[in-house]
Amino acid sequence: MNSGSKWEVVIGLETHAQLQTKSKIFSGSSIEFGAAPNAQASAVDIALPGVLPVLNREAVVCAIKFGLAVGANIAPRSVFARKNYFYPDLPKGYQISQFEIPVVSGGSLSTPVGAGDTVSQLTVHLTRAHLEEDAGKSLHEDFHGKTGIDLNRAGTPLLEIVTEPDMRSSAEAVAYAKALHALVQWIGICDGNMQEGSFRCDANVSVRPLGQAELGTRREIKNLNSFRFMQQAIDYEVAWQINEIEEGRMITQATVLFDPASGETRAMRSKEDAHDYRYFPDPDLLPLDISPEWIGEIGKSMPELPQQMQTRFSGQYGLSLYDAAALTSSRDIAIYFAETLSHAGAGQAKLCANWIMGELAARLSREGIELSTAPVQPAALASILKRIADQTISNKIAKDVFDALWRGDGKDADEVIDARGLRQISDSGAIDALVDEVIGANSKLVEEFRGGKEKAFNALVGQAMKVTKGKANPVQVTELLRKKLAN
Amino acid sequence: MARAADQRLAKGDSGILVGIPLAYKDIFCIRNWRTTCGSRMLENFVAPYDAHVVEQLDTAGAVTLGKLNMDEFAMGSSNENSYFGPVKNPWDTTRVPGGSSGGSAAVVAARLAPAALGTDTGGSIRQPAAFCGLTGLKPTYGAVSRYGIVAYASSLDQAGPMAKSAEDCALILNSIAGFDQRDSTSVDRPREDYTIDLAKPLKGLRIGLPCEFFAEGMDADVRSAIELALAEYRKLGAVTVDVDLPNSALSLAAYYVIAPAEASSNLSRFDGVRYGFRAPDYSDLNDMYSKTRAQGFGAEVKRRILMGTYVLSHGYYDAYYLKAQKIRRLIANDFRAAFEHCDVIMGPTAPTVAFPLGDKNDDPVQMYLSDIYTISTNLAGLPAMSIPCGFGKHKMPVGLQIIGPWFSESRMLGVAHQYQQTTDWHTRMPEISV
Numbered sequence: 001m002n003s004g005s006k007w008e009v010v011i012g013l014e015t016h017a018q019l020q021t022k023s024k025i026f027s028g029s030s031i032e033f034g035a036a037p038n039a040q041a042s043a044v045d046i047a048l049p050g051v052l053p054v055l056n057r058e059a060v061v062c063a064i065k066f067g068l069a070v071g072a073n074i075a076p077r078s079v080f081a082r083k084n085y086f087y088p089d090l091p092k093g094y095q096i097s098q099f100e101i102p103v104v105s106g107g108s109l110s111t112p113v114g115a116g117d118t119v120s121q122l123t124v125h126l127t128r129a130h131l132e133e134d135a136g137k138s139l140h141e142d143f144h145g146k147t148g149i150d151l152n153r154a155g156t157p158l159l160e161i162v163t164e165p166d167m168r169s170s171a172e173a174v175a176y177a178k179a180l181h182a183l184v185q186w187i188g189i190c191d192g193n194m195q196e197g198s199f200r201c202d203a204n205v206s207v208r209p210l211g212q213a214e215l216g217t218r219r220e221i222k223n224l225n226s227f228r229f230m231q232q233a234i235d236y237e238v239a240w241q242i243n244e245i246e247e248g249r250m251i252t253q254a255t256v257l258f259d260p261a262s263g264e265t266r267a268m269r270s271k272e273d274a275h276d277y278r279y280f281p282d283p284d285l286l287p288l289d290i291s292p293e294w295i296g297e298i299g300k301s302m303p304e305l306p307q308q309m310q311t312r313f314s315g316q317y318g319l320s321l322y323d324a325a326a327l328t329s330s331r332d333i334a335i336y337f338a339e340t341l342s343h344a345g346a347g348q349a350k351l352c353a354n355w356i357m358g359e360l361a362a363r364l365s366r367e368g369i370e371l372s373t374a375p376v377q378p379a380a381l382a383s384i385l386k387r388i389a390d391q392t393i394s395n396k397i398a399k400d401v402f403d404a405l406w407r408g409d410g411k412d413a414d415e416v417i418d419a420r421g422l423r424q425i426s427d428s429g430a431i432d433a434l435v436d437e438v439i440g441a442n443s444k445l446v447e448e449f450r451g452g453k454e455k456a457f458n459a460l461v462g463q464a465m466k467v468t469k470g471k472a473n474p475v476q477v478t479e480l481l482r483k484k485l486a487n
Numbered sequence: 488m489a490r491a492a493d494q495r496l497a498k499g500d501s502g503i504l505v506g507i508p509l510a511y512k513d514i515f516c517i518r519n520w521r522t523t524c525g526s527r528m529l530e531n532f533v534a535p536y537d538a539h540v541v542e543q544l545d546t547a548g549a550v551t552l553g554k555l556n557m558d559e560f561a562m563g564s565s566n567e568n569s570y571f572g573p574v575k576n577p578w579d580t581t582r583v584p585g586g587s588s589g590g591s592a593a594v595v596a597a598r599l600a601p602a603a604l605g606t607d608t609g610g611s612i613r614q615p616a617a618f619c620g621l622t623g624l625k626p627t628y629g630a631v632s633r634y635g636i637v638a639y640a641s642s643l644d645q646a647g648p649m650a651k652s653a654e655d656c657a658l659i660l661n662s663i664a665g666f667d668q669r670d671s672t673s674v675d676r677p678r679e680d681y682t683i684d685l686a687k688p689l690k691g692l693r694i695g696l697p698c699e700f701f702a703e704g705m706d707a708d709v710r711s712a713i714e715l716a717l718a719e720y721r722k723l724g725a726v727t728v729d730v731d732l733p734n735s736a737l738s739l740a741a742y743y744v745i746a747p748a749e750a751s752s753n754l755s756r757f758d759g760v761r762y763g764f765r766a767p768d769y770s771d772l773n774d775m776y777s778k779t780r781a782q783g784f785g786a787e788v789k790r791r792i793l794m795g796t797y798v799l800s801h802g803y804y805d806a807y808y809l810k811a812q813k814i815r816r817l818i819a820n821d822f823r824a825a826f827e828h829c830d831v832i833m834g835p836t837a838p839t840v841a842f843p844l845g846d847k848n849d850d851p852v853q854m855y856l857s858d859i860y861t862i863s864t865n866l867a868g869l870p871a872m873s874i875p876c877g878f879g880k881h882k883m884p885v886g887l888q889i890i891g892p893w894f895s896e897s898r899m900l901g902v903a904h905q906y907q908q909t910t911d912w913h914t915r916m917p918e919i920s921v
Contacts, residue, residue, distance in 0.1 A: 043536060047756040049529065049637040050516045050538060052670050082752050084799070086776055093755020149760065278799035280808060283642035283749055285671050 007207045009238050010215055011173045012165035015180060016158045017190040018134070018198040019062040025133050025157035026053030026096060033196045037139075041151035047091035052284050055080075059157040060288065062189035063103045063131050064298045066159060069187050069305055070126055072107025074295055080131075080285045084278040088149050089136035097160075099279040102130035103288060110307060111179035112325045113172050119322050124176045125164040131288075132158050153197075159189070165204065165215065170234035174227050177201055178329075179306075186306055186331045200225045203234055206251070207241045216241070217251040221258055221265055233258035237265045309334055317341075317349030326357050332371045336378055343382030344389075351385055359402055375406050383412035397422050397470055426473040434472060435480045438464045449485060457481070488550045495548055503658050505548030510600045512591045513554040514561055515646070516635040517541050524637045525559040525569040525587075528757045528764045528783035538635025539670070540604060540646050540663045547662040552600050555590030559785045560754065561611055561639040563587045564857045565847065568787045573844055576619060578883055578917040582841040585615030585857075591649050592619035597919060602650035602659055606636060608643045609742050610836075610861025613873035616649055617836035617886020620875040622903065622913055623649040624656045627894050628868035629674035631660075632667030638753040640746035641672075643865040652913050653874065653903035657681040660896060676894070684901030690724030692902065695829030697732040700860055705838045708879030713835050716876035716887045716906070720833075723905055730825040730832065734817040738863035739855060741818070744798050744811035745866070750788075751795025757783065790851065819867040826892045831902055835860055836873040836886035860888060870896050874903045875912040884912075 024031055027044035043051045067074040081099035105128045113122040134156040139148035161180065167173045181199055184190035192199050201224045206216035221237060224230040236258075241251055256265040281287075304312075306328040313324040327337045333356065340352050360381070364374060384401055387393045393401060393413070401416045410416040417423055425431060438460055439446055445463075448456035464477045492506035516522045516534035523529045537545065545551070558568040566574040566589025574589040576582040577597040584593040588605030592615035595603050605612040607625035616623025624647045631646045638644060648659035661682070666675040694717070701710075717727060759765035759779030766778035784792070798807035825832060837857050847854040864871040870893070873886035891899040907913050 046761055048534060048536075048762070049522070049524070049532070049756070050534065050633075050635040051536070052634055054669060054671055084752050084755060086755065086758060088758075088760045088772065091756060091761065093758060094752050276801045278752070278796065278801075278804075280748060280752070280799055280804070283640075283672075284638075 005242070006210050007238075007242050008210045008212075009168055009170075009234075010165045010206050010208060010218075011167040011170075011234065012204040012218075013161075013163050013167070013173060013177060014202040014204070015161045015177070016134075016200050016202075017161060017180075017184045019059050019157040019159055019189055020191055021056055021058040021062065021157050023056055023058075024155035025056050025059045025131065027155050029155065031156045033193075033198075035152055037148065037150035038152060041136075041154060045091065045151050045155045047093075053096060053282075055285060055288065056157065059131055060103070060290070061298060062157070063129065063159055064290065064295055065187045065189055065302060066129055066161070066184070067104040067107065068295070068299055068302055069183055070104075070107030070109055070129075072104045072126060072129070074290055075101055075103055075105065075288075076290055076292075077101070078103040078130075078288045078290075080282045080288065081279045082282050083132075085275045087135070087138075088147065089138045089151070089154070091136065091151060091154055095133060095135060096282055096285070097132035097279075098130035102128040103290070104129035109176065109179055109183065111175050112321055113175035115322070121321070122167070122172050122175055124166045124172075127162040127164055129159050129161045132160055134158050159184075165206075170231045170238070173203060173234055174231050177230060178227060182329055183306060187302065194225050197225060201230060203230065203237075205234055205237045205241070207238060207245070216245075217253055219251065219253065219265075219267075220255045222255055222268065224258060229258055229260055232260070232263055233265055236263055240265065303331065306331075306334070313337075313349075317346060317353075319349060319353055323350075323353045323357070327353060330371075336371055339378035340382045340385070343379050344385040348382075348385045348389055351388065352381075355381060355385065359399065363406065375408060376402065380405050380412055383414060387413045387417060391424055391426060391473060393417060393422055393424050394470065394474060397424070422471060424473050425468055425471050426476060428476070431472065431476045431480055434464055434468065435477065435484055438467065438481070439484060446485065457485075460485075488545075492548050492550055500548065502548045504544065504662060507549050507602075508552045508600055509544060509549045509659075510552040510591065510594055510603045511541065511554050512557050512588050512603070512605045514557060514606055514637045514639075515541055515554075515604060516637070517551065517554070520554060522554070522637065523571070524561070525557045525571060526784065526788070527570045529637075530570070530764060532763050534635070536635055538646075539632035539667045541635065543662045543665075544604075544659070549662075555588075555594055555603060557590055558587035558611075559788050560637065560750070561587040561606055561608055561644075562750070562787050562791055564610070564614060564854050565842070565844075566590065566593075566615070567844065567848060568785055570785060575844065576841050576883075577919055578620065578841070579881060582843050582881075582883065583618065583846075585618035585837070585841060587611040588615050588623075588649065592616055592621055592623070595619070595621050595649055595651065596917060598916060602648055602655050604646060604659075604663075605649045606639075606644055606646045607861075607865065608639050608645075608746060609865050610858040612647050612649055613836050613861050613871060613886065613888060614858060616873040617875075617884065617888075618841035620884030620886075620912065620915060620917075621649050622651060622653050622656055622872065622874045622907075623647065624653075624660065624872045624896070624900070625864070625870060626660065626664060626896055627674075627870045628865075629672050630664045630870070630894065630896070632665075632670040632673045634667055634669040634673075638749075640749040641753060642749060643742075643746060645865075652907055653872070653900045654682070654685060654907075656872075657685060657897075657900045657904075660900075664896075674894075679897060681897050681900055684897040685904040687898075687901045687905070688724065689720065689902065689905050692720070692723075692725040692831070693829040694720060694725050694727045695730035695825050695832040696727050697730050697735065697825065697832060697834060699732050699735045700834030704856075704859065705835050706840070706879065709835050709837070709839060709885050712877035712879055712885035713833075713887055717833065719906060719910060723909065727833075728829050730828055732818070732821045732825060732863065734814060734821050735863050737814045738818055738866055739859055741811040741814040741866060742858075742862045743794065743855065744807045745815065747791040747795030748799050748808055748811075749795070751792045751799065754784075754788070754792060759783070787851070815866045818863050822863075822867050822869060822890075822892075830891075831895075831899060832890040834888050834890075836888040837861070840879040840881065840883035840885060864890050869893060870899060872899055872903055874906065875915070876906075876910070877912055884915075 206218035565583035591603035596619035
């Protein structure tokens with residue numbers, strides 16, 4: 001978007017990732033989604049007088065895992081602070097968050113952006129990631145003229161991940177958001193469910209003349225809960241800001257909402273009515289101390305990260321950056337790939353990558369099922385790949401074998417190949433007889449070919465394949481046919 | 488509860504608190520009882536849980552007599568700030584009992600209960616104990632769980648006993664002190680027997696006398712009662728040494744930044760949305776908030792919310808809140824240095840005896856000054872007591888303050904107990920004429 005323009009787009013993202021703990025960050029209530037309103041709101045969650053917050057250590061473990069995954073600093077001592085404001089779904093009148101000293105600071109996330117020939121590596125630096133509690137929900141639609149308050153979500157643990165203004169287009173913003181989305185699920189700290197609000201982004205967007213060092217005035221687009229909306233919202237916002245400036249108006253700092261129905265962003269509040277949150281350290285909670293031993297212990301339990309795996313895949317198997325990134329777009333896919341290779345042999349890496357991202361991915365998306373429940377699991381796919389590699393079957397027949405296995409007809413490729421007689425004909429005697437038969441039965445085509453029509457040759461190969469129901473080794477048929485016709 | 492206690496006694500349960508009636512400042516939540524905190528805001532609030540302190544004393548077999556009036560949200564030094572009306576001093580019903588635990592002090596002074604529970608954020612146990620001739624103890628911050636106690640200033644609040652004698656305080660402290668995982672500021676340390684030092688002789692005890700506590704500001708009648716008490720201690724074998732608390736003059740200012748700052752945030756939950764008072768007529772959300780809080784809170788509470796909101800505001804935070812926190816550290820350091828030269832520190836609890844009702848209502852700063860000697864220990868988190876040590880003007884009781892190092896409650900209680908073995912101030916009762 002916007003290439004060739006004299007404007008440069010600058011984007012920074014703030015993401016709220018809901019942490020996969022059993023209970024809330026400062027109380028023992030469940031955080032399960034979908035319970036009856038206020039069924040999961042304890043005395044602490046509804047802020048009765050006299051009750052006190054107690055930090056859930058699991059939430060801290062999630063923050064440490066994230067810090068390790070992005071190569072960030074993990075503060076040996078961080079502080080919980082109160083962010084004070086009045087709102088009906090904020091029971092205490094303040095949100096417990098981290099302000100001056102967050103648990104995680106620095107770090108970065110790299111991901112390929114673009115496709116095909118224009119793939120490049122994007123690195124986004126992170127400013128910080130801090131722990132905080134979510135607020136409840138205000139239900140404006142359910143009660144005529146009144147607002148309902150559901151405090152089930154109040155106190156749900158969040159990790160707010162803030163980037164530097166490192167992205168230069170909506171495509172880069174979406175690429176980063178997708179990489180982050182994959183990472184938090186990869187390390188098991190967030191379920192990534194965007195419909196349920198487990199992963200939501202705010203985008204700070206500004207534009208400036210190309211070459212200008214100083215940042216333009218930004219507007220913050222709140223609560224983007226799908227990648228498509230993120231792209232649309234940023235594109236609209238960028239076009240709007242450029243138009244404003246080009247028509248001689250100033251951008252004023254504001255918070256805006258994206259309306260998916262109209263595809264437009266509109267201002268919610270301007271900087272003038274911004275809150276003074278009166279942050280101060282929460283006296284009910286001690287500073288959060290994290291020892292190097294604790295970090296070390298968590299480090300040992302961390303899985304291999306997508307970026308490490310990408311590097312390994314491209315180095316070890318000679319895969320392209322694009323393939324390596326696609327295979328590590330989720331942990332399930334990476335594990336599936338690695339397992340398939342362990343059966344098929346490392347030599348089949350490229351073939352394996354093509355099958356996973358081609359036939360398998362297409363099937364999964366057509367039938368709307370998850371990789372973990374796919375009828376063709378790694379061992380079965382590997383059995384197909386092996387038979388392609390040793391020329392027992394052609395790529396085309398392999399697709400039929402895949403179909404059969406998908407439907408549950410047989411447990412591996414060999415069983416399907418034998419049951420249906422799909423074995424490729426590579427015996428030179430048999431091919432010789434076949435070629436003679438085809439030449440004898442298609443004298444017209446032979447004439448045409450000899451008369452200079454190259455197309456007729458392909459038709460003859462096609463005849464050979466037809467006679468053998470696709471089982472003849474096409475390379476051998478081609479070779480022999482050419483030789484015999486040349487005589 | 489009394490019947491259950493009778494059964495325990497009949498079965499030979501020799502728990503020292505079994506069957507002992509106790510009363511609670513109305514800041515402690517008790518399941519299915521109203522907890523008003525002296526405020527219209529919580530006039531009809533019923534908590535579905537017990538405060539940790541209440542739970543511990545129930546388990547020990549104590550019988551809850553009732554709940555006691557207090558300054559609204561524990562903000563006050565005279566118990567005139569209650570929505571439900573003032574408490575009067577049993578020694579002279581035209582005078583205040585002190586605050587904010589004024590009801591707790593009055594009920595024990597009038598011998599309506601042998602002991603009561605109070606809370607102390609800047610002197611709210613010790614000052615009323617002094618005004619009513621009682622023994623009151625504010626434990627080390629973190630010694631007693633704050634769970635279930637309506638918060639005023641979280642980093643300063645601490646619950647403690649108010650009773651006739653140091654021994655009674657020790658017995659109650661034995662039940663209420665100890666780690667509670669529901670309060671993150673509760674200190675995880677082994678349980679103690681606070682009666683262990685009661686019989687310990689005072690020979691060689693070094694009593695530190697901070698020159699700042701004996702400078703101008705203290706009334707002459709209070710001074711002479713304190714001097715006599717110190718003479719008694721010397722007779723018991725103690726020695727007095729001069730110590731310095733150079734930053735104590737700043738404690739009142741630091742307190743009136745930190746406490747209101749925390750209070751302004753702690754009291755934000757009283758918004759009329761989920762429980763408590765809600766103004767009957769309002770036009771929209773902001774109107775509901777402002778009318779509810781305007782009608783639900785009294786003047787002193789509003790004053791402190793405003794002060795606290797101001798000092799935390801953008802542009803003022805560093806000048807007030809951060810500076811106050813620095814002073815707080817300096818004050819703690821002063822005490823640490825002083826305790827290298829002494830075992831306990833003594834001085835007056837309050838600069839005057841109990842003053843007449845209505846005397847200081849128009850001048851909040853004069854009112855705040857009645858906590859001038861007690862506030863620094865809250866800022867430092869230290870344990871401190873007030874014990875009766877005679878009478879001053881108008882035959883009103885005078886309190887001697889004893890301050891000890893962190894977690895030195897046993898020793899302090901012993902120091903108080905030995906004095907109470909050779910004096911009878913703590914046994915004096917007011918002649919009550921209604």
